[in-house]
Amino acid sequence: MMPFAFQRATALADAFAAAANRGRYVAGGTTLVDLMREGVETPERLVDINALPLHEIRLRPDHLEIGALARMAQVAANADVMRLYPAISQALLLSASAQLRNMASMGGNLLQRTRCPYFRDVTSACNKREPGSGCPARDGVNRLHAILGTSEHCVATHASDVAVALVALDASVRIASPEGERRIPLEQFYRVPGDTPHIEHVLRPGELIVAIEVPAGPHTEQSTYVKVRDRQSYEFAVTSAAVALAVDDGRILDARVAAGGVATVPWRMRHVEAALIGQPLSASTFRAAARLSVEGAVPLTFNAFKIELLPRTLVRALETLETLAVPAL
Amino acid sequence: MSRLIGEPLPRVDAPLKVTGRATYAAEHRLPDLAHAVIISAAVGKGRILEIDSRRALGEPGVLAVISHLNTARLPYRPHKGWIDPTVGERLHVLQDDFVRHWGQPVAVVVAETLEQAEHASHLVGIRYEAEAPSFTVPDGESIEPQGGYPANYSRGDADQALATAEHRVDCTYLIPRENHNPIEPHATIAQWDGQRLTVWDKTQFPTNVAEELAAVFGLERANVHLICPFVGGAFGTSLRTWPHTTLAALAARHVGRPVKLVLTRKQMYFGTGYRPETWQRVRLGAHSTGELTALKHEGIAETSRYEHYIEGLLNAPRFMYSCPHVTTSYRLVPQDVHTPTYMRAPGAASGMFALECAMDELAHELRIDPVELRLRNEPKIDESRNVPFSSRSLVQCLRTGAERIRWHRRRAEPGALREGHWLVGLGVASATYHTLRNTASARVRLRPDGTAVIETAAADMGPGTYTSLTQIACDELGLPPEKVQVVIGDSNLPRVPPHGGSQTLSSVGSAVLAACLAARSARQERAHSGAIAGSEIVATETSQPGDATKRYSMHAFGAVFAEVMVDVDLGIVRLAHMVGVYAAGRIVNPRLAHSQAIGGMVGGVGMALLEETHIDRRDGRITNANLAEYLVPTNADIPVFDAVFLDEHDPHVNPLGVKGIGELSYVGVAAAIANAVFNATGKRIRDLPITLEKLL
Incomplete structure (x- = not known):
């Protein structure tokens, strides 16, 4: 693991300031720290956002609001989620392990990186990690790789379960930055690899997912x-x-x-x-x-x-x- | 006077383990300890052109970057431990610029802290001249293995008998490479004092570590001391002494400080052995009444280019069933890999998978119940050696197991039982593992305070050596367990065979028994002579097998029954139930034996359904070298298993009458599951693991 600076943010403004100073947000750390150990991610500065007030799950009149720092386990066991949005609860409970679900945040879950072994191995070529270096997965060990949305540059699957349930249920993410908030349908949040597999979503530098909103409906x-x-x-x-x-x-x-x-x-x-x-x-x-x-x-x-x-x-x-x-x- | 043998005594070391006071190899604390990290080759074959350490050496805390460029040539005196391959020579680490396999250690970084060493290891620039490694099992150029298991065996004329057989099956089975994946990683702490070397190393074979390091570094054997009181699981991967142990000692000498080296999970796939990939072809000939007339079993396994690893892949087919015409042929294909090694029922697990699946295929072909087919081929003697079995209770195991799993529910026609989406199937396989016993020594100290200390260079990777030796000593010495202390895991203690092959109790237990008897008679003698009590009585005894092995064929037997459910649309296989019935001589501790049997059965489930080391054959890279993607069973995959030991009295195997159970409970599980999957679906899966796409 490369040496890095670490700081805690207690307010959104702190977080934005730290991010502007080459900071990377970290919540549960279940993806980022893992990849730092592998040398795949090499942030210079980690900004711990766990103290931000983004942990609540609220049932609004026309939607469900899930704070970005709510833990997977917390959402899965929420009575409203279980009753009104069972697919979300089920997808979470079928994910990872109990230990990981206790640590991992919902926002982090949406941003988790692929499990493609070539991406996770810095001694390998990978267009997602090193654009232009090639995609060994195409002709390599690829039983778990994608059949849809692929390109000649990348065939890695997106690993999240709950993102699938959220995309099905028309969820949006609320994204904050010093300029204010914007809301994007989750389906439009992700980008297929095309010839830029290293760009996975539409977040701009320093932006932070603060909540997930899932509309109510008869379905x-x-x-x-x-x-x-x-x-x-x-x-x-x-x-x-x-x-x-x-x-x-x-x-x-x-x-x-x-x-x-x-x-x-x-x-x-x-x-x-x-x-x-x-x-x-x-x-x-x-x-x-x-x-x-x-x-x-x-x-x-x-x-x-x-x-x-x-x-x-x-x-x-x-x-x-x-x-x-x-x-x- | 037997009181504790046969009783379910809880593990005597359990309080230490559950309170974290049991010290494993990496946990010993030494002053001034430095930390070493291995840099693993990132090519599957080739030469190292350049190692640039400048950036790494400039980092804080970094003490050294050690490679073939700056380390002395080590003596590497000839040394063949009990568990080293007869043919070939161990990898000489950091001695030249050749890369023989992916992940081979090419350099070691030593620093004040682990974090500094890890960081610096990423800054070492290594350039290679890479070649494409070859992976050619089973078609590549093969060699006949030497020194142990026969390359060729035959009795009668199997080809002729196959040609004229009323019924035949001819099937090919593939088992991928598997890795041991114990929870405790390999770890070594090495400390030099002049020409004396002390190592705390995770091992199943304490004396061999000391002997090997003495040979590698050209030291007096007496000057090397290995300490390893606890082992956190091993499954065979800690039998040999691997390059990292040498590297820790080398690094400690290089920096003049004690050094700790712990392998990462990933590195545990790169140089500490694995179950070799195997290809097997089994041909059976039989009468329509089920009696076997011919058996031809061929096996081809991978090995490295520098050592010929061999195992008892084709042992069981030669004696398992009565058959007049038998041929076995065993070949190795050297590849650009590191050397395979013993892993959980080595040889037997792989060979019996093929044989027991083939028996099931024959049963289906003949429309004979698979249990019945095995009963009809029960031999009276070991036909490969023409000697009787010291004891053999396979028939009772099969009958008991059939009853316990309610075998009568099984329909001969595949796919006949269905519950909703699930197709239900039942399968059976026999199990066997040879009863090993080798020369072992033990020392008993009877202290004046009425307590006793048992000392022997054994190990305990989990089966409960501490506890079972305590039970043996208590019964012989007439002491309660709290007055007996067992000390193991130290190369300076009396010598024993490796803690593997299910031989610890048969070998070490016999030695402890003998030493206790000697101590007892010394105590009596002292009492009769009227000598004043007060000094310690010390008795050391060596116990060795007699000629009974010549007169008897010695094996443990068992029967495994699996009930599986296969999702008719999605191909998912779930275990509904599994029953293992074992006859393994005397059971010293039923609690630990049950635990060990359950563990073996769970391991077998991994082999059947999950385990496979993925190798990218273009460059030799292992793509699932972690516990997220190398799948072993989780609790959710395992229903309650029924493991039963039958009473079996065997006066020939050893003084305790024990046969060993660690390997036995692993054997047959994969075949029983594969056979149950066939019964559920009508699909024969002959290549492991049985993943869902094979059943779509």
Whole structure:
């Protein structure tokens, strides 16, 4: 680990000032410190923002507000989140380990870096870490890499589970800077790699995520997150699906669908949603819509199976909601 | 007078461990300690062109950057420890500019603090001339292994018998490289006093560390002292003495201070051994009534270019079942890798995976129940040696296990049991591991205050050596456990074999038994002679196997039953239940034996479903050298297991009648799970691990 300066910020203004002085924000540190140990991240100055008043989870009349410093475990166990936004709670509980969930902040979760082994190994080329150096993952160990949103420069998956649920549920992030606040839909927050895989999101230098907002709606209660992974705890998604449905009388009125483990950013699937909306709640509806999820997918050496697995994952998630939608007798 | 043997005595060292007072290798405190960090080669093969240490040496606290450029040639006197490969020579570390494998140590940075050493290690500029390493298992040029396990074995004429067999199966099985991943990292503290060297090193073989360091540095054996009272798991990775131990001693001599060197998790994949990748082909011939007529088992494993690591991959097929025509063939393919080593039931875990899956394939082909097929092939003697088994209770293990898992639920037709999304399957496999015993010594001190001290150079990586030796001594000396102290993990204590191969209790336990008997008779003699009590009675005994090994074939046996659920759409495999039934002679401590069996079974689950070291074959890089991406089972993956030991009396194996259980409980698990997956889905997965895409 390279030597670095460390300071604590107790007010937003302190944090901004420190950031302007080449500071990097650190909250739970579960991604950043890990990568500093690997030499992948080499900040000169860390600004501990844990003392900022951004820990609250509040249910507003038309949305849920999650403070950026709320811990994953805290959000997962929040009664309002569990009742009104089950996909968010489920996605969090299926993430990482209990220890990590206790440490990791929600804002940090959204900004976590990929688990691509070539990115995390400074002795390897990686366009994300060193633009222009190449992408060994394309022809290397790539079973867990992306099939959607990839480019010749990068095929790394975005690792967050909860970001998939949030993108499905139309969440926005509130971003603060000395100039004030702005709000950006999470779906537009992330950038696909293209030929600039080192640029992962639209945050400008010194900007800080202060909150996540998830709108209310008739579909959020009927939401779920299904995660397919190689072991049952402490493991990233092979594929995952966040879905939400508003159903009336056996017909789908509204739908939200996003996928994880398969794409370079949390992957909203509006074409799948369109194929669900207005259709009867049925296995054939689910299958037909899910098939669209892999349109345009580009497989690599070891991950072609995801083209088969992703639609099945979506169907499973939709079936889970169908079971819930049946009124209790 | 047996009172404690057979009782579930809690671990005598448990209070030390759970209160953090048990000191592991890296935890010993020495004044003036400096810290060393290894720089690992970032090419898979090649030569070092340049090492630029200037920036690193300019950093605060940095004491030295040691490489082949500035260190003396070490004597490296010939030394073959019990656990070193017969053919080849250990890696001579920092002795030349050659890189033989990815991650090979190429330099060591020493600094006042660990952080300074780590930081400086990133500032050392190393240029290489890289070559492409070769990875050619199984098709590459192979060699016949020498010195231990036979390259070729045959009885009868397997080819002829296969050609005329009524039924045949012919299957190929692949097992990837696996790494041990104990929780305690390898660690060494080295301290010189003139020509005397003291090391605190994580090891399963204390005396060998001292002997190897004496050889490497050209010292008198008596001048090297190894101390290692506790080991935080090892699974075989701490049997040999690896380059980092030499590096710690070298660095300490270089800077003239004691030095601590702890491997990172990543570095534990780069030079401390692993289970070799293996390719196996099994051909079975049988009558339609199930009796085997032919068995041909071929195995090819990777090894390094500088040492030929061999293991008992094909031992079990030669005696496991009754069969007149048997051929085994074992080959090694040298690659640009570091040397594999013993890992959790070495050889047996891999070989029995192939054999027990093939038996299941035969059972399916013949429409005979897999348990029944094994019963029909139960041999009367060890047909490979024409001697009886000292004891063999496989039949009882199979019957007991079938009852406990309620085997009658199993449907012969795959895919017949379904619960919602889950296909349910049951599978079985036999297990075996040979009963080792080697010459071991122990010393007993009977103190005037009525307490006793047991001293022996054994180790305890977790199975409970401290506790089981206490039980043996208590019974022989007629003392309660609180009056007996066991001292192990020190190279100056009486010599014993390595703490591996499930032989500690059979070898060291026998020596402790003998020393206690000798001490007791010395005490009686003293009492009869009317000598005044007051001085210590010391008895040292060496216990060695007699000729019983010539007259008997000695193995522990077991049967593993797995019940799995496979998600019909998503391919996910979950264990519903597992039963392991073992017959391993006398069980000295049922609590610890149960714990060890459960641990072995969990390890087997890892082998079956999760474990694989990913190697980028373009340059030899290991891409999952960490505990997030090298998957081992978590608690969530493991249901409650049922591990049972049958009563078995074996008067031939050793004076205690024990057979060893550490390896046995690992064997057969992967096959039982693979067979259960077939029963659930109709899909044969012959390459481990059984990941979900193989079942889509």
